[in-house]
Amino acid sequence: MNETRYLQAQRQAHMFKAMSHPLRMYILVTLKDRPRCVCELAEEMGVDKSVASKHLSQLREAGLIKDTKTGTQVEYRLAAPCVLEVATCSDTAVLMNRKSLLGI
Amino acid sequence: MNETRYLQAQRQAHMFKAMSHPLRMYILVTLKDRPRCVCELAEEMGVDKSVASKHLSQLREAGLIKDTKTGTQVEYRLAAPCVLEVATCSDTAVLMNRKSLLGI
DNA sequence: CGATTAGTTTCTATATTTGGAAACTTTACA
């Protein structure tokens, strides 16, 4: 077991874990548009604000989004828009693979 | 809730879920080098072959790797090497964000 | 000050993921 390689794998896996939930990806895609506060996202997704807040925490902890506090509101924005392009790109590449896999 | 956007998010999340486990990322990085069979990977990672096999199934199901059966062996290879470059790229971008986040 | 609004954290029940052991399948080959 290559230690350096494992540490790299662990770090990357952690980032992808943050991106591994439908609502969290939905949040990322939505934020690409423009920044939003927690309750806006919660309402848009139809979940409790505590649920939205927790998903946002995970994304922030992973370094994917940033927040700015203004009064009682917390505005969230993408930290690295390129990550999203990356998601779309690999998504497309993999989708093509799966299609050929399924014979579509 | 934007339906199209949610479906896209769901699809991408599914791919990232396959990449969200340290051992699975380790497998991907290792396969970048050259193809391997299940027992080679199991031994290298120090886990039961059933464990390696299950992780490989998930990666295959997500369209990230392909397999070729030869005799009793099943050789796994990367399906889309670009996905790995993508992983390194976003990893770096996010890492930089986290550093500035932590004030490093 | 007291009420309201926006968020976060805690608690709890449920669901999913994971690893390893054991059973099973398939191919090789003595």
Place this chain on the structure above:
DNA sequence: TGTAAAGTTTCCAAATATAGAAACTAATCG
């Protein structure tokens, strides 16, 4: 044929993740 090797699948226990309710914090504003 029967034994071994390589994989997969099934089973189970332990660990983790998730949603929503409730409690809590902090800022605004009458």
